[in-house]
Amino acid sequence: MNAFPRRALGRDSGASVSAMGLGCMGMSEFYGARDDEESIRVIHRALDLGIDFLDTADVYGNGTNEQLVGRAINDRRERAFLATKFANIRDEKGQFKGISGRPDYVKQACERSLERLKTDHIDLYYQHRVDPETPIEETIGAMAELVRQGKVRFIGMSEAAPETIRRAMKVHPIAALQTEYSLWTRDPETDVLPTCRELGVSFVAYSPLGRGFLTGQLQSIDDLAPDDWRRNNPRFQGDNFQKNLDLVKQIEAMAKRKNVLPSQLALAWVMAQGEDIVPIPGTKRIKYLEENAAAVKVEFSREELAELDAALPRGAASGTRYPEAGMKSVNR
Numbered sequence: 001m002n003a004f005p006r007r008a009l010g011r012d013s014g015a016s017v018s019a020m021g022l023g024c025m026g027m028s029e030f031y032g033a034r035d036d037e038e039s040i041r042v043i044h045r046a047l048d049l050g051i052d053f054l055d056t057a058d059v060y061g062n063g064t065n066e067q068l069v070g071r072a073i074n075d076r077r078e079r080a081f082l083a084t085k086f087a088n089i090r091d092e093k094g095q096f097k098g099i100s101g102r103p104d105y106v107k108q109a110c111e112r113s114l115e116r117l118k119t120d121h122i123d124l125y126y127q128h129r130v131d132p133e134t135p136i137e138e139t140i141g142a143m144a145e146l147v148r149q150g151k152v153r154f155i156g157m158s159e160a161a162p163e164t165i166r167r168a169m170k171v172h173p174i175a176a177l178q179t180e181y182s183l184w185t186r187d188p189e190t191d192v193l194p195t196c197r198e199l200g201v202s203f204v205a206y207s208p209l210g211r212g213f214l215t216g217q218l219q220s221i222d223d224l225a226p227d228d229w230r231r232n233n234p235r236f237q238g239d240n241f242q243k244n245l246d247l248v249k250q251i252e253a254m255a256k257r258k259n260v261l262p263s264q265l266a267l268a269w270v271m272a273q274g275e276d277i278v279p280i281p282g283t284k285r286i287k288y289l290e291e292n293a294a295a296v297k298v299e300f301s302r303e304e305l306a307e308l309d310a311a312l313p314r315g316a317a318s319g320t321r322y323p324e325a326g327m328k329s330v331n332r
Contacts, residue, residue: 004050005296007278009124010175011200013154017081019271019296021053022046022289023206023282024069028061031212031284032225036068039284043072047079049293055178055206055280057085057128058113062094066116074118083204084113085128085158085178099329101131101139110146126156126178129329136160136167144172156204159330162195174201179331181205181277183214183266183308184235184247184317192331197276208270208279209263210235210317213244216252216262234319243318250311260298261291268298269308 005019027039043054056069066084073080086109089097106127113122125146127139146152154175157168168174177196181188182205196203209215211230218224221231221241230236235244248262255265263281270279281292300308320327 004293007275008202009154009278010173010202012173013175015081015123015154015175017053017278018051019278020051020267020293021055021083021204021278021280022051023280024054024056024065025060026282027284028065028068030060030229031282032228034061035284036071038286039068040072042284042286042289043069044076045286045289046293047073047076049290051289051293052079052081053083053278053280054080055083055204056117057088057126058109058116059085059088059090059128062090062092063112063116066113070117070119077119081123082117082119083124083126083156084117084122085126085156086110086113087128087131099129099131101127101134101136103134103138103142106139106142107146110151114151121150122152124154124156124176125152126158126176127160128158130157130160130164130332132332136164137171140168140171140174147172159332161331162191164332165192165195165199165201169199169201174199176202176204176278178204178206178280180207180321181270181279182208182210183251183269183312184210184244185321186312186314186316187331189314193274197274203274203277205270205277205279207282207321209266209281210244214248214251214262214266216248216255219245232323233321234323235317235321237319240319247312247316250308254304254307258298258304260295263288263291264295264298267292267295268300269305271296272300272305 006016007019009015056065143155156176158178251262255262
């Protein structure tokens with residue numbers, strides 16, 4: 001196993017994870033065809049590279065992604081730092097039914113995840129979305145009980161607002177907050193990231209490649225499979241697609257000068273924003289995994305970082321990061 005840079009998980013937890021994780025969501029749903037055997041090879045290769053931070057959720061593939069990850073790490077559980085999530089509820093047909101942070105549901109969801117993952121503990125258990133109907137203190141209290149029982153090691157939150165994080169921290173330490181963050185999604189810099197830093201909460205950046213847009217490989221909506229979820233994302237629709245493509249040209253220009261890939265530049269930028277930030281790019285191909293891993297070697301001068309700040313400032317992306325319904329469940 002190769003040495004791979006590591007970063008602390010939370011200021012006071014004593015734990016660390018690889019400086020870059022692996023998002024497993026797309027292996028089972030949302031981004032076109034699936035190939036479980038290839039995905040398992042990707043997970044194994046990530047572990048061999050020293051990327052041990054694996055991210056899944058019970059809602060991905062309606063449970064099938066957890067099953068896939070469980071299969072992949074079954075004979076190497078001790079090498080993986082396993083993160084999963086609960087709260088989003090879907091029916092048997094995959095239709096979204098709502099969000100729950102009720103204490104009884106927290107415990108039931110954890111038991112189901114443990115069974116699918118074929119493990120006796122979850123390293124990092126996130127509340128995937130905040131339930132506005134259940135006080136955060138009750139949800140975190142139930143998660144804290146899972147920690148006391150040894151079923152969960154550390155607690156995380158996802159897409160939570162600063163005040164919600166503060167309230168949660170009064171009940172139990174929060175090791176990590178997961179929120180979308182990239183060169184075209186810089187909203188967390190306003191108040192979420194500063195709050196995490198004040199409280200000693202690590203920041204896990206999902207979609208650090210802008211759902212693949214920042215790789216420069218997408219030139220048209222037709223490059224996406226007919227069932228690809230991104231076709232319903234505002235940033236990939238209509239005039240927004242071309243406006244955002246123009247932003248990517250800025251990334252491509254600097255990447256060419258530095259002799260790296262646009263994807264590597266985008267990932268390196270996220271990591272350069274602080275040692276407390278861990279991006280979790282997703283992929284289901286070994287080639288892209290290895291390219292992403294090489295981003296840890298990319299360095300920036302102050303002038304280059306300033307150039308990127310100017311080219312892709314906060315709010316530069318055209319379109320919201322989710323459709324209207326999805327935006328209602330973030331940052332609350």
